[in-house]
Amino acid sequence: MAPIIRVEGLTKQYKLYERKPGLWGSVSTLFSRRHRIVRAVDNISFNVAPGARVAYLGPNGAGKSTTIKILAGIVTPTSGRCEVAGVVPYRERVRNAANIGVVFGQRSQLWWDLPVADSFAILRRIYAISPAVYDKNMRLFRELLDIDQLAAVPVRKLSLGQRMRVEIAASFLHDPRVVFLDEPTIGLDAILKQAIRTLIRRMNEEVGTTIVLTSHDMDDVSEICDDLILIDKSRVVYQGTVAALNSMEQRRSVLFDYRPAPAAAEALARLAQHFPAIDAVTPQAQGRARIDFRRDALDLPALIAHLFREFDIVDFYSLAPDLEEIIRGVYQAGMPNQRAA
Ligand SMILES: Nc1ncnc2c1ncn2[C@@H]1O[C@H](COP(=O)(O)OP(=O)(O)OP(=O)(O)O)[C@@H](O)[C@H]1O
Ligand SMILES: [Mg+2]
Structure with a gap:
């Protein structure tokens, strides 16, 4: 048309x-x-x-x-x-x-x-x-x-x-x-x-x-x-x-809630070693953590399986890509598909 x-x-x-x-x-x-x-x-x-x-x-x-x-x-x-x-x-x-x-x-x-x-x-x-x-x-x-x-x-x-x-x-x-x-x-x-x-x-x-x-x-x-x-x-x-x-944006995030346990802090700290595609693991409130990762480089089912083994998971959220963050990224660093890895 x-x-x-x-x-x-x-x-x-x-x-x-x-x-x-x-x-x-x-x-x-x-x-x-x-x-x-x-x-x-x-x-x-x-x-x-x-x-x-x-x-x-x-x-x-x-x-x-x-x-x-x-x-x-x-x-x-x-x-x-x-x-x-x-x-x-x-x-x-x-x-x-x-x-x-x-x-x-x-x-x-x-x-x-x-x-x-x-x-x-x-x-x-x-x-x-x-x-x-x-x-x-x-x-x-x-x-x-x-x-x-x-x-x-x-x-x-x-x-x-x-x-x-x-x-x-x-x-x-x-x-x-x-x-x-x-x-x-x-x-x-x-x-x-x-x-x-x-x-x-x-x-x-x-x-x-x-x-x-x-x-x-x-x-x-x-x-x-x-x-x-x-x-x-x-x-x-x-x-x-x-x-x-x-879909050009490869950065994704998940949140999960777990029952606090003595080993949890250490398990969180080890996550990024197990999965190199993880950019950041950020404890939120007590019993909640956020994982930021690059979708193209991460085996997501393996990460989820790993989390269920290491933590007593209560809830799990996959965050939709945040348009505001993506657009801020475009202004600061150029289009997501044209940036250096
Ligand atoms: N009548 C005018 N005389 C001189 N400069 C102007 C005039 N109107 C706009 N400008 C300048 O042109 C540029 C673009 O302004 P414009 O208002 O179109 O921006 P905008 O994208 O709508 O911004 P915002 O998100 O802040 O509303 C600005 O630098 C502004 O100062
Ligand atoms: Mg305006």
Whole structure:
């Protein structure tokens, strides 16, 4: 299927004028105009398939929000090309707006002084939303986000969590083909985060909405997205599935609980000698230990058999690879399959 988002060599530079401190500084810049260039987005290319749920991730300052602003038609790129649902966003802002929804966790897209119900009425008109679509979506927002009680309240009086419920509902209200969510769960409690993740998935499954999400909360990523685009220093370092990244990672961990016994400490200390693929054995609480190992080099059944011989095992847990740890590894040491052993 043809991509719904195409990004090719996208670059955004900002000129920052240097300014000496104090009054004299602000006067002298009128003459000297010394500036430096900040590359917020540097030659980034990727495609997104229709109906995909993609996490667009990178460290602070990597250029995620700037990319989303370009795709939403808010910012014009310095060079490169992009297209969202066949529209060049910064050339045809209005046509683009009909195809997309945008949520910025850090700032509001709504009319600050208007009651929530009025904002929705305006959106309904702007996007010419049919009664069937409006009612269907409002039913879902009521069920998952409980927004009815907020109808009469001006947006500026809403709490952060209340405002985010409304922002997210507003972004999906017209069944857009793509929704960009830039840190949609930042600062929210666990229950609301869950409701928002469920809503995003439901809209994706029921309407086919393509989702592009940025978040520093890896639970958002694992619960919402199948695909990842990882950028670092404004460049794409990985594009593929979450599953493929997980399986590249050879570091794995198990936890086990055992009945404390005099010989246990020594048995723990000997583990790494028996199994050279073990990187670390870490006693946790009393009667619990963690083993970190390299999956490709370890005979896991042999390790488990060994543990059952040496310890009075009470419980045993295999820890799923931790996405946050894997991604931190990518930023610090490169892709897992390209590192020196
Ligand atoms: N309007 C602007 N003027 C000058 N520099 C900017 C502007 N907007 C962004 N930048 C710079 O571009 C870089 C990328 O910023 P951006 O907000 O896109 O990062 P981000 O990946 O969203 O980071 P975060 O995870 O912290 O939200 C940063 O160095 C930032 O300071
Ligand atoms: Mg950002």
